[in-house]
Amino acid sequence: MGEQAMNLPPARVVGTRPVSASAGSPRGPRRGRFAIAAETALEWVIRLCGISAIVFVFGIFFFVLREGVGFLFGGLNLVQFFFSTEWYPTSVSNVRYGALALIAGTFSVTGLAMLIAVPFGLGAAVFVSEFCNQRVRETLKVVIELLAAIPSVVWGFIGISVLNPLIQEVFHVPVGLNVLNGALLLALMSVPIMVSIGEDALKAVPDSFREASLAMGATRWQTVHRVLLPAAKNGLLAAVLLGVGRAVGETMAVLMATGHAVNIPKSPFDPVRTLTATIAAELGEASVGSPHYQVLFVIGILLFTITFAVNLIADMIVKGTRKR
């Protein structure tokens, strides 16, 4: 249902029909030539805008690949890259590019963030879509969108100045910049996406489902639990995956809040360093074309692959729901 709005671009219908109809009519064109030319030009501009997104994506992909691929297949020890925790790109005596701790950092922070965000995000989506009245819904949606609009550097700042001492006090741990700190921030950042897309998915379930369920005597909770959630399953999964994509790619907040320590975390209270934060912290000073510079681009390729896979899966799932 929610998708219908997207499949119906009204401007196009209104814009093209009169032109084509009038061209063959004996009374001649109702519009001036200039108007028609402008119309065509505008259409081309818009088409170009659409294509430019594809050009940009491929441009970025090409650029990242070009900088990293030479080192990826010549010089980089892939076994060390994936299985060693020793990250010493600027060592004088023994340069080592082991990214395992960084990969573990990214996945631990993202994983914990999702543990926190999925119940909250999907719960909020269910509440917004099924349980609250119009006014509450409007307010909630505005507030949630506001949450999405907070810049990540502000989140990072909150992590350093608010969560850092709070986590030290509450959990009696020596360092407040750790997995938990980063995960809390990432959870807050990915919840808005989950709510928006999750609500979209729930709204797409036809009302007849709800009516039938209620008619059979089910309570509202039973309706949600037994009817709506299974029916909107794919859309909700896509919502979660898009949240994951957001969390994996986030840089500034995790750079500031996770402590930035090359370390395989043994508990949520250990500081870690993520792939994104490593690129952000080190690329500025790595001299262009050096192995260190190239290995950072290899990390970029790895990140690109992860987020691409996550987004692709999410997209395929969404497409799957649309066909049915």
Place this chain on the structure above:
Amino acid sequence: MLRTSPTSFRIRRALTQGLAFGALAVLCVGLGSGCKKKSEPAPEGASSGAAETAKKQSIQNIGSDTMVNLAQAWAEEYAKVEPHLSIEVSGGGSGVGIAALINKTADIANSSRKMEPEEIEKAKAATGQPPTEFIVGFDGLAVYVHKSNPLESISMEELAEIYREGGKLGKWSEVGVKSIPGAKSDDIIRVSRQNNSGSYQYFRETVVGKKNDFKSGSLDMNGSKDVVEQVAKTPGAIGYSGLGYATPEVKILKVSKKKGEPGVLPSIPTVHDKTYPISRPLFMYTPGTPTPAVKRYLDWAMSDAGQKIVEHTGYVPLPK
């Protein structure tokens, strides 16, 4: 319908992403071609002295994070001396400054370490002349702990064992600290810098050992100020950073060359007579011989007026 549709949310997300990509693309282009333009004003100012006073001239001053406070204070003060000359200071690290020197985007590169021979070669290849080196002041790399830490003095060997890969010290009790009020464990929380900052490299060279590496698992902060802030927030922490970044929230340790010897606090006299072991000169490099405007600026920075600012910003001025 009143409610904002989820598609609008998705479109907005796509838009912001598109914008980010666009910005990145512009940046890539800028990195590739923009560099050439910036080097033009410098020779212009050098050749035509008359035009110099008429036009507002700018000097690009890029480099070391350690020196960015000092460079900024100098630039602000120098605006009173020569108002038509604007000095644009930016940080990023010694490596960034030297890279900018090689790319010809910097008129002055700040560096808290000496340029490597290969960097000098590269600069020579790019500009045709070897870069000129100026020592503009000194910096003591102070060792900071939380203000509640009872420790007063630490030796270079102990510091090395704490920070070195494979080093033996990891607990406060092993350096003679029984308990730190507020600390949640006996572990020494190492605060360090990202692995290509000048401070990191200098600390490795003088303390950890040139051929050694840092123990991994330290909190690698992105700026000199962040190190001090992090130590201030973490009772069990130890960190190193510029002397100029001290705050009342942290304590500076005395450092001794050998265990058992009396420790030395970093200060102006102890840096000058080299009794404080972790101190270093601060450099400014110009591509080739400096242009007249740059030369005037550097001369002023090294004069009494400029050196007074060095002292005010917490660094160590040149000996008189």
